[in-house]
Amino acid sequence: MAAPRGIFRVEALQNLLTDLCASPVTVDRLERLEPWAVARVWLRSASALPCSVVVKWVPDGQREARTAPWRLRNELAALQFLSEDLGVGLAPRVFAADTTARFLVLEDLAPRVPLDRLLRRDGAAAHRDRLAAFARARGALSAATAGRAEAYYARRAELGPVDAAADPAGRLALLRAGGIDHASSLGVPLGGRASYELTSVFDELSAPGPFLALSNGDAEANNILLHDSGPAEARLIDFEFAGCTHALTDAVCLYVPGPAWLTVGNPSTTGLADEYRHALALGIPEAEDDRRYGDGLAAACVSWALVRLQRFALLDTRSQGDHSRLQLIATLEAAADTAQTCRALPHLTTWIRRIAAVLRHRWPDADQDFADSARFPPYRARH
Template identity: 80%
Template structure:
């Protein structure tokens, strides 16, 4: 059971649902989905409600936090936008909400489970169909929402202040500057043609044109639910950081390791790249343009690698063998490989490879062959 400060107010939930349905609704039992402020709740009522729902709440200690309120409002707006404005079955439906009480009541998507749980348990080879569904769902979200930015922000603005420009830049973007400083301290300063291409990459991400689309803000395998077997009927979750940004930032997770993984494999050989791109092109025809697509994907991948490089100072203090060191080098090299595959940003890519080479020399324990599929299969977890 959660600590008291983490428990949602059962009476507030019962009152919310009772008022909504005009008949008494009682919480029968509930189960905390740790470590988040999320619970699966079983209900008793004569109302036409599901037997179980998922409740997300703001813990008491964060009830007045601007950031917590902003995140709850963003999730509410994004989920209602997808289900009510667009009518696409890509995410859970909102059943009830009380922003003042910090409560969201969502459709329970069980028995679906998080994809990352399946990958950790069984390995990627056992879940090719579900990885393909993951790739399609990421592309489908962008395809469905491209061109609807005004509709989303009109809905989001009714719930409270929002900075659309900040959404577009991305909440991690400021970390790139620290990464550039680390690179300089390592003896690999950003200069000349590399600096010019870095500026071009930032301009691509800041002005996505037709690639402007809604993202949930965390496009990783832990934020998609699928059936462990049978049809790969995917649903995306966790829209707390939702906002419109460059669609191809959501493709990076297929090419470059996220926080949970040491490797993700090569999506061009597994077919995941095509699954994503075909789904994306249904709503963004420009995705079929190799040059435009490659430039955007390279910019997004290299940007993500720099965002991860901001952790260098922390990782440099860790003991040899720490998986985070392996992960940082793998991330830099995977981003460089992605740009090289799409023949984009060659000088910036070379700069990233030089940083990775310096880290391999600095951390001999992390100087390993990530192409060795026996030691580093796709979706090998970071410990």
Template identity: 80%
Template sequence: MAVPTGVLRVDALQILLTDRYASPVVVDRWERVEPWAVARIWLQSSAAALPRSVIVKWMPDGQREARTASWRLRTELAALQFLEEDLGIGLAPSVIAVDTAARFLVLEDLAPRVPLDQLLRRDGAAAHGDRLAAFARARGALSAATAGRVETYYARRAALGPVDAAADQAGRLAPLREKAIEHASALGVPLDGRATHELAAAMEELATPGPFLTLSNGDAEANNLLLHATGPADARLIDFEFAGYAHALTDAVCLYVPGPAWLTVGDPTTTGLADQYRRTLACGIPGAEDDRRYGYGLAAACVSWALVRLQRFALLDTRSPGDHSRLQLIATLEGAARTAETYRALPHLTTWIRRIAVVLRRRWPDADQDFADSARFPPYQARH
């Protein structure tokens, strides 16, 4: 079955794989993985080494620049090769082939593994405690394995084209925090005094992580972890298009604070996910065992994410009562504050964030809900 014109150059794929396996390869059929520029493609060939199916990711035409920027392809290629060839770890799919001119990557098909978020949406978090634990360990393992190898990664990445390591470390979403601070001021909760100093110190912690500088895939959420729905989890991380070295604890935020897909994530301390992550991380970063350093970095990362989400306030304020995004923003702010309080970090900044949440609850009575009510808001309840 031919892939529609403009989606993927099948001829280029067949030529590339024929070259790779020294035997004619033809596309048998394909299945688009919506909504991304990704497809599972079944192949035919007499080559014994050829896998029955592969995953192909490509840079589509006709979309906004962020979706077509060729640096995303180079970044994913560098990150996956770095993990497999330089570090020898099996946390991600293998690269089978690449055609930079046609802008696509051919990757190992990790089926029958499925995305963790699909299982959580279908069955709820209570049914997948072991898979959530595998998620926490995989996040910690990626950071532990890549700590101290920043020069090796960027040498590989630079060989493929220009890269801004400083932008990776600062975080591409960092500029959004300024807009969030403006929104807070407009709501009557200006950032001032000791909270201002604490925010500056927290951002400095994230910008200069020291031993906590590790590789992130850039999107540490449950949809980017594939594992088996039954039996041993055997987890793999995917989607490294925005990979780069940054503070390791930015990848732990997803365990404590809702990401874009969720209203709630539960308490990782009581579920054990916090310990699963931290113990794995400490295998490569002994400093993770230092409660003060670990707690401060985690609090800084959670606060930073909460501010990134707060910059959406103006959009959410126009939405109809009952919109889940309003609930999610309040849960995010309160989740970040709760994490900082747990680790006794950033007390003045935490007070400021809680004040913003209180103002939003008053402004949006529909969102003035009790997120501690696990019957109404169980862990990993999806945002609609």
């Protein structure tokens, strides 16, 4: 069959699977899963292949960040590392790959659906068990891969050059720096003890010690698939930005809004914090140490807040009532609240709260009470 424009070559897929199975494999039909470069493909074959697979490819004609071949290699290495090297069933299996043609053939996880779709449709209260599975899966991924960075990068290096030293420090260093610059432009420059504490944040994240573990690089609710009903068997997806980094960067999504949300609630009262931490401690016993855990969590949340602050110049041009303004203030304050609860980074926390206060004054439409659970329930979507 002919494929729609802009996707992988069906003939290349059929040839790859035919060679793999040593018997003819034909594409019966396919459905592109917009807006991603992903398609569900139904097969006709006498082999042991399932009747449907998912194909993910590198699209043409988009900006370099979307077409960089290293993203495909990251995904392939991470998924093979989890399933083949560690025997961990937290992510889809890879059936085949053609890095030259730039596509992967993955296990079809249907009828699982993205958690964020369920949260948007029904609200967080209806999916507490799935949110708990989300938290456990994030902790389990780190627990299973802690101390295995060398093995992961050895597999990744087989697919092409990789800078293993860049991942612990984070690929977002320039964005954090941009956030600090924006704070200065708002009249809240970093200095004194807050500056010293920020150095300790960067030290913590760049040298995680026992907390160094594999992350998919985007620990949000859209990148975990679960059944709509029935058992909450979670599978993590989207490993394009996979790399080994501080495990607690994967916990930030439980405490601080990600790109999709205005609020995420308080994981300490909903039980998500305990679900995550218990799963993490199975592979990283140091997670039981309150001081060590708190310092790492506070550092990860503050780092994320600064990454989001780099969007200030863009948001300042938005019209009154834009949800992104609300989200930025909520993000800053949630990061500060988390650090305060962890009894960490007191001067940095004060600095972040000052930035949020300035933004509330600058954007009166965004000066709202996020503690009002009727208006801002957990996982209220940003529009």
